[in-house]
Amino acid sequence: MARSGTTTKDDAHALFHSLRSAYSAIPTNLKIIDLYVVFAVLTALIQVVYMAIVGSFPFNSFLSGVLSCVGTAVLAVCLRIQVNKENKEFKDLPPERAFADFVLCNLVLHLVIMNFLG
Amino acid sequence: MAVAVDNLNNKPTQPVSSTLRFAFGNVLAFVILLLIGVLAFSIRLFSVIKYESVIHEFDPYFNYRVTQFLTKNGIYDFWNWFDDRTWYPLGRVIGGTVYPGLTLTAGTIWKVLQSLNIPLSVETVCVFTAPVFSAFASWAAYLLTKEVKGTGAGLTAAVLLAMVPSYISRSVAGSYDNEAVAIFALIFTFYLYVKTLNTGSLFYATLNSIAYFYMVCSWGGYTFIINLIPMHVLLCIVTGRYSSRLYIAYAPLVVLGTLLAALVPVVGFNAVMTSEHFASFLVFIVIHVVALAYYIKGILSPKMFKVAATLVVSVGLVVCCAVVAVLVAVVASSPTKGWSGRSLSLLDPTYASKYIPIIASVSEHQPPTWPSYFMDLNVLAFLVPAGIIACFSPLSDASSFVILYLVMSVYFSGVMVRLMLVLAPAACIMSGIALSEAFDVFTRSIKYYITNLSESLQIDAGDTVPGNNAAPQIDVLKNDKKEDSLKERPSRKNKKKEKEIEKPSVKSKTEKKPLVLPVEASFFALFLTVLLGGFYVVHSVWAAAEAYSAPSIVLTSHSHDGLHVFDDFREAYAWLSHNTEVDDKVASWWDYGYQTTAMANRTVIVDNNTWNNTHIATVGTAMSSPEKAAWEIFNSLDVKYVLVVFGGLVGYPSDDINKFLWMVRIGGGVFPHIKEPDYLRDGQYRIDSQATPTMLNSLMYKLSYFRFVETDGGKGYDRVRRTEIGKKHFKLTRFEEVFTTHHWMVRIYKVKPQKNRIRGKTKKSKSKTSSATPRSGTIKKNPWH
Numbered sequence: 001m002a003r004s005g006t007t008t009k010d011d012a013h014a015l016f017h018s019l020r021s022a023y024s025a026i027p028t029n030l031k032i033i034d035l036y037v038v039f040a041v042l043t044a045l046i047q048v049v050y051m052a053i054v055g056s057f058p059f060n061s062f063l064s065g066v067l068s069c070v071g072t073a074v075l076a077v078c079l080r081i082q083v084n085k086e087n088k089e090f091k092d093l094p095p096e097r098a099f100a101d102f103v104l105c106n107l108v109l110h111l112v113i114m115n116f117l118g
Numbered sequence: 119m120a121v122a123v124d125n126l127n128n129k130p131t132q133p134v135s136s137t138l139r140f141a142f143g144n145v146l147a148f149v150i151l152l153l154i155g156v157l158a159f160s161i162r163l164f165s166v167i168k169y170e171s172v173i174h175e176f177d178p179y180f181n182y183r184v185t186q187f188l189t190k191n192g193i194y195d196f197w198n199w200f201d202d203r204t205w206y207p208l209g210r211v212i213g214g215t216v217y218p219g220l221t222l223t224a225g226t227i228w229k230v231l232q233s234l235n236i237p238l239s240v241e242t243v244c245v246f247t248a249p250v251f252s253a254f255a256s257w258a259a260y261l262l263t264k265e266v267k268g269t270g271a272g273l274t275a276a277v278l279l280a281m282v283p284s285y286i287s288r289s290v291a292g293s294y295d296n297e298a299v300a301i302f303a304l305i306f307t308f309y310l311y312v313k314t315l316n317t318g319s320l321f322y323a324t325l326n327s328i329a330y331f332y333m334v335c336s337w338g339g340y341t342f343i344i345n346l347i348p349m350h351v352l353l354c355i356v357t358g359r360y361s362s363r364l365y366i367a368y369a370p371l372v373v374l375g376t377l378l379a380a381l382v383p384v385v386g387f388n389a390v391m392t393s394e395h396f397a398s399f400l401v402f403i404v405i406h407v408v409a410l411a412y413y414i415k416g417i418l419s420p421k422m423f424k425v426a427a428t429l430v431v432s433v434g435l436v437v438c439c440a441v442v443a444v445l446v447a448v449v450a451s452s453p454t455k456g457w458s459g460r461s462l463s464l465l466d467p468t469y470a471s472k473y474i475p476i477i478a479s480v481s482e483h484q485p486p487t488w489p490s491y492f493m494d495l496n497v498l499a500f501l502v503p504a505g506i507i508a509c510f511s512p513l514s515d516a517s518s519f520v521i522l523y524l525v526m527s528v529y530f531s532g533v534m535v536r537l538m539l540v541l542a543p544a545a546c547i548m549s550g551i552a553l554s555e556a557f558d559v560f561t562r563s564i565k566y567y568i569t570n571l572s573e574s575l576q577i578d579a580g581d582t583v584p585g586n587n588a589a590p591q592i593d594v595l596k597n598d599k600k601e602d603s604l605k606e607r608p609s610r611k612n613k614k615k616e617k618e619i620e621k622p623s624v625k626s627k628t629e630k631k632p633l634v635l636p637v638e639a640s641f642f643a644l645f646l647t648v649l650l651g652g653f654y655v656v657h658s659v660w661a662a663a664e665a666y667s668a669p670s671i672v673l674t675s676h677s678h679d680g681l682h683v684f685d686d687f688r689e690a691y692a693w694l695s696h697n698t699e700v701d702d703k704v705a706s707w708w709d710y711g712y713q714t715t716a717m718a719n720r721t722v723i724v725d726n727n728t729w730n731n732t733h734i735a736t737v738g739t740a741m742s743s744p745e746k747a748a749w750e751i752f753n754s755l756d757v758k759y760v761l762v763v764f765g766g767l768v769g770y771p772s773d774d775i776n777k778f779l780w781m782v783r784i785g786g787g788v789f790p791h792i793k794e795p796d797y798l799r800d801g802q803y804r805i806d807s808q809a810t811p812t813m814l815n816s817l818m819y820k821l822s823y824f825r826f827v828e829t830d831g832g833k834g835y836d837r838v839r840r841t842e843i844g845k846k847h848f849k850l851t852r853f854e855e856v857f858t859t860h861h862w863m864v865r866i867y868k869v870k871p872q873k874n875r876i877r878g879k880t881k882k883s884k885s886k887t888s889s890a891t892p893r894s895g896t897i898k899k900n901p902w903h
Contacts, residue, residue: 002163002464005754007759011425012425012429013708014425015418015425015429018418018419018425018613019414019417022417022418026417035376035701059387060387063377063380063387063390064377064471067373067376070373071370071373071374071377074369074373075320075370077365077369077409077648078320078365078366078369078370079320080322080404081362081365082318082366083368084321087362089318089362089363090318090362093319098320098815101319101320101321101324104320104321104322105320105321105323105370106445108324108327108328108374109373109377111382112374112378113377115381116377116381116466117902
């Protein structure tokens with residue numbers, strides 16, 4: 001536990017710095033995927049806030065909108081896991097195959113979304 | 119199989135013949151699978167051979183009627199179908215309340231066959247759907263067990279599933295019910311989940327979601343999947359087996375699966391709003407937190423990670439408490455805490471009998487008796503624990519999943535006898551694993567003995583050790599066996615060697631002793647195991663032929679002068695369809711609703727869907743009331759004909775008099791003037807001279823026993839209740855008997871219209887009608903009242 005208030009703050013700073021330096025060391029393609037994930041989650045949050053303001057009348061539209069954002073975010077995370085070179089389990093999976101799987105899954109997801117959107 | 123595994127290890131030394139044997143093993147496995155499919159199909163054909171190709175029971179008739187509608191009118195009409203021939207004044211939205219998987223599957227098969235110019239009728243397709251899909255289910259079980267343990271275990275599990283009596287009971291030819299395709303969908307979904315878990319491929323995750331969608335379309339039991347998989351994920355996380363493959367296996371399934379489940383009209387928004395699905399969302403959040411934690415642990419140094427952990431824990435705890443409080447408030451606001459009635463009755467077995475008598479009254483919802491486990495699973499009942507131990511020997515994600523599946527299905531099968539069906543695949547998989555491991559040990563011992571015999575003089579180290587002698591050592595590194603664990607533990611502890619064969623250290627592999635049994639013991643054990651399999655086969659075939667092939671719409675009995683066939687039900691429905699108007703309404707107890715609409719093609723008041731308790735209670739009250747009150751109720755519902763099933767003449771035990779107490783209970787649950795103790799004498803249910811006057815005056819008694827004394831010369835001996843009836847000679851004033859079948863099993867009465875002139879007291883002093891008094895438009899309103 002923290003020894004005193006200032007050391008906690010220092011710890012937080014040190015933590016923040018080490019996180020930042022570790023994160024900037026990862027390759028660019030992973031950073032792009034991370035950006036995409038953050039964008040999708042933000043879109044989902046915006047939709048939830050909108051629903052809270054306006055009401056959820058066509059509930060299926062709301063569900064399909066939010067779940068499509070969450071769905072692509074999850075699939076992008078899966079793609080990131082498979083493409084990440086540091087992952088020992090996936091070292092013999094060519095990244096093209098991972099991307100193809102990602103596209104296929106997104107296709108199915110969006111087909112369902114289009115159907116459910118109403 | 120032991121053969122294939124050995125040959126894999128033989129590859130470097132003898133390439134050509136080993137690949138040949140490998141290929142031979144593959145072809146053998148394929149042929150065996152084909153034969154298993156044929157076996158699964160054929161063992162379910164007993165009912166077609168003994169009786170005829172007819173649809174069984176009650177629920178399949180509804181599915182058959184829906185399939186007929188689909189094939190005749192196309193899918194858009196089916197999706198939007200509002201059925202007005204059932205639940206008479208209310209109707210039923212078929213498109214929104216039926217699980218479409220089975221119907222769409224059979225409709226598609228019929229359509230494909232028609233386009234190939236193979237003119238099978240819809241009924242034939244419906245009757246044979248279940249055996250075909252049970253063959254598919256065996257193949258799916260093979261695939262699933264292969265993922266867990268290997269080809270040998272897969273084949274054994276497949277052959278066990280093809281014959282397990284519990285599955286046969288719900289999928290004989292003619293049993294056209296949801297479980298026929300749902301069990302295949304269940305096993306296939308589990309196979310794809312385990313495959314995704316093992317390979318970490320997003321492609322299989324997509325297929326998994328699609329298979330889950332098929333399962334949601336087919337059966338209400340899909341909630342088992344959507345609760346079992348999160349439980350397994352949680353188990354893996356808690357036991358420290360989290361890996362990125364787990365994330366890939368679970369997270370897309372939740373999102374895609376919820377969306378696909380919401381697509382099915384029956385489920386709709388329940389997919390996100392009922393408590394049955396909350397477990398999956400909870401574990402979804404948990405797995406994201408865990409994934410993030412592992413990721414941060416991976417990119418930070420350990421010291422920094424400790425700091426991060428303490429920070430996060432203190433902040434996260436506060437957030438968690440807030441979220442949990444909100445969730446609890448939302449859930450607690452609904453009276454059933456968000457669970458549906460059926461799920462609640464599964465979690466708390468006493469719930470249904472206290473609150474929902476309709477759910478409690480269905481015979482398939484009763485808890486099973488102990489002998490039914492042995493009847494339905496036979497040998498598997500004690501092979502399952504052996505399988506559990508074999509699964510633990512190398513505990514992998516897949517085997518932990520199968521163990522969890524087994525434990526959960528055992529619990530639920532103890533609550534409801536219908537769910538023994540969900541236990542059957544798990545039991546087959548476990549037993550397949552156990553049997554396959556046992557066979558491995560025995561055959562390895564025998565091979566070891568044979569190879570040692572053939573080279574008894576060449577106990578050599580390293581260089582000239584031929585491939586098949588090294589095989590036992592290499593197999594040593596593979597799974598431990600239950601039978602050998604006993605021998606192995608003392609040998610490891612005391613460093614005793616098996617027999618006198620010394621294995622000098624070839625490589626580090628020879629640290630372990632070869633796990634073999636003495637050869638005589640293994641021969642004998644092999645023989646006994648084959649005998650065990652023989653017993654299982656004999657029992658399964660007997661169960662399929664004698665116990666589970668009865669179509670229950672046709673009954674047979676063997677007497678000294680041959681075989682008697684009781685075809686009374688179809689006789690009654692045929693009479694109804696030929697001798698009544700198309701728009702006439704028929705009232706009966708809800709058991710016969712589906713059959714009446716499907717075969718007699720008449721509108722019914724209540725049927726087996728039992729979605730409206732008050733409506734059923736109205737019919738129940740009518741059956742329990744005296745003639746006049748019942749007539750009022752039936753008139754208010756526009757009923758023209760009343761149908762009762764009576765088994766007293768021939769000894770058919772599932773007739774309406776035996777079900778009468780349920781009518782009283784359900785009716786009494788809604789209309790308080792019906793009290794169950796009024797119908798019992800000293801707590802006993804009787805229909806003889808000691809019965810209460812309320813019982814003897816009830817409509818059900820009168821309609822069942824009207825003119826019954828004429829059958830046996832004045833005694834009126836009821837063969838089911840084994841007494842003489844109480845009131846023997848009486849007349850019916852408001853009902854008129856129009857048809858009684860050959861063995862008096864179905865009796866149809868016509869509701870007499872309102873009399874034009876009432877003698878004696880005027881109607882004013884008798885107006886105590888409980889329901890509204892609108893008479894149907896065809897009866898003239900009496901101007902004197």
